[in-house]
Amino acid sequence: MMSQTQSNLNLHVDIQDLNKYYHRQDDTPMHALKDIQLKIAAGQIFGIIGRSGAGKSSLLRTLNGLESISSGQIHVLGQDLAQLNHDQLTEFRKRIGMIFQHFNLMSAKTVRENVALPLKISGVAASDIARRVDETLALVGLANKADHYPSQLSGGQKQRVGIARALINQPEILLCDEATSALDPESTQSILTLLKEINQKLGLTIILITHEMQVIRDICDEVVVIDHGEIVERGTVWHVFSQPSQEITKELLDLGHHNLPAGIHAQRNDQHQHQVISIYYVHALQDAFNLQQLLKPLRAYTLLQSRVDEIQNHCIGELLILSSIEESGITAPTDPALLSVRIKEHGYV
Incomplete structure (x- = not known):
C-alpha cells in the first residue's frame, strides 16, 4: 500500500478547507470561495467549470499566490503558499506558467522577444535565452513566426505565443484562464490539441477554467463544477457527462435542449396517445x-x-x-x- 508521504508526492495541488472573502465598497464581506477541498494529481489535465462569477478565476489565482486566501490550507508542488515570503513566492511562480484569454502580448515586440521576456527579466544568459526560445517556439509550432509581430498573427497563433511564453521557464504546472474563449472553433480545437501534446510530451500538469463544456469534454481527465463559490460536483469527465447529479451541471451540459414535438403537455389527458x-x-x-x-x-x-x-x-x-x-x-x-x-x-x- 502507498504511504501517505508517497501519495502526497503524486499530488501537485492539495487544498483543504479553503475560504476566500472579498470586501465590497460598503465593507460587507462577499464569500467568494467556500470550504474548497481539492486534490489534483501530477500530470493530469484538470478542468474547473462554472458560470461567470462562480469563483473559477479566484480559485485558479490562489494556485500561484496571485490571490491570498482567508482561511484554510493550500499546498502546490509541495509548498505551503501561506508560508512563503515575497521573494520565495516570486521564485515559486517560475514553476507555474499561466495563459490568458486575451493573450497579453506586447505589440511592439516580436514573437521571439515576447517569449524571451521572462528569461530576460530573470537575468538568464543571452545564449541560453536564444536556445530555449527556439526550442519552445518549435514546440508550439511557431518556429517560422519568430520575427513576426503580434499584429501579423491570427488569434490562434497569438495564443500559441502566449503558451510559449508560459512554458519558457519550464514550469511544472500550466494554468489556463479561459484560454480558448476568444478563439473561433477551428483555432480552439488547434489549441486544445496543442495542450494535449504538451501534457504528453512534457508530463506537465494542466489546470484550466472554462465555461465551455466542449473544452472539458475534449481535453480533461477530471472536472469539478463550481457554483456560487462551492464545488458541487467532481469526477472523471465521462462520469460527470453521463451521470450529472446537480442541476447546474445539467444546465452546463445543455441536457434540457431537445427538439420536442409541438403541443407537448406535462400532464396527461384522455386525448394523449x-x-x-x-x-x-x-x-x-x-x-x-x-x-x-x-x-x-x-x-x-x-x-x-x-x-x-x-x-x-x-x-x-x-x-x-x-x-x-x-x-x-x-x-x-x-x-x-x-x-x-x-x-x-x-x-x-
Missing part, C-alpha cells in the same frame, strides 16, 4: 452492446432524435423516443455491458 421520453445510456467502448436490447421492452415506439458521444473510451448515448401511452414503461436492461441507464419523461402528445 404517446409519451415523450429520453433514454440515456453508457457503456465502455470495448464492451459490445446491442441497442435493440435497450428498446426491447417497448412494443411500439418512434425514434425522434439520437446522439452518441465518445468520451474517455466510453460511449455516452441519448435517445429521444415517442412511445405508446399504453406501454407499461421502459425498464433498465440487465445487459452487463451497460454501466448506466437513465430515463427522463418529458410529457405527452
Whole structure:
C-alpha cells in the first residue's frame, strides 16, 4: 500500500478547507470561495467549470499566490503558499506558467522577444535565452513566426505565443484562464490539441477554467463544477457527462435542449396517445452492446432524435423516443455491458 508521504508526492495541488472573502465598497464581506477541498494529481489535465462569477478565476489565482486566501490550507508542488515570503513566492511562480484569454502580448515586440521576456527579466544568459526560445517556439509550432509581430498573427497563433511564453521557464504546472474563449472553433480545437501534446510530451500538469463544456469534454481527465463559490460536483469527465447529479451541471451540459414535438403537455389527458421520453445510456467502448436490447421492452415506439458521444473510451448515448401511452414503461436492461441507464419523461402528445 502507498504511504501517505508517497501519495502526497503524486499530488501537485492539495487544498483543504479553503475560504476566500472579498470586501465590497460598503465593507460587507462577499464569500467568494467556500470550504474548497481539492486534490489534483501530477500530470493530469484538470478542468474547473462554472458560470461567470462562480469563483473559477479566484480559485485558479490562489494556485500561484496571485490571490491570498482567508482561511484554510493550500499546498502546490509541495509548498505551503501561506508560508512563503515575497521573494520565495516570486521564485515559486517560475514553476507555474499561466495563459490568458486575451493573450497579453506586447505589440511592439516580436514573437521571439515576447517569449524571451521572462528569461530576460530573470537575468538568464543571452545564449541560453536564444536556445530555449527556439526550442519552445518549435514546440508550439511557431518556429517560422519568430520575427513576426503580434499584429501579423491570427488569434490562434497569438495564443500559441502566449503558451510559449508560459512554458519558457519550464514550469511544472500550466494554468489556463479561459484560454480558448476568444478563439473561433477551428483555432480552439488547434489549441486544445496543442495542450494535449504538451501534457504528453512534457508530463506537465494542466489546470484550466472554462465555461465551455466542449473544452472539458475534449481535453480533461477530471472536472469539478463550481457554483456560487462551492464545488458541487467532481469526477472523471465521462462520469460527470453521463451521470450529472446537480442541476447546474445539467444546465452546463445543455441536457434540457431537445427538439420536442409541438403541443407537448406535462400532464396527461384522455386525448394523449404517446409519451415523450429520453433514454440515456453508457457503456465502455470495448464492451459490445446491442441497442435493440435497450428498446426491447417497448412494443411500439418512434425514434425522434439520437446522439452518441465518445468520451474517455466510453460511449455516452441519448435517445429521444415517442412511445405508446399504453406501454407499461421502459425498464433498465440487465445487459452487463451497460454501466448506466437513465430515463427522463418529458410529457405527452
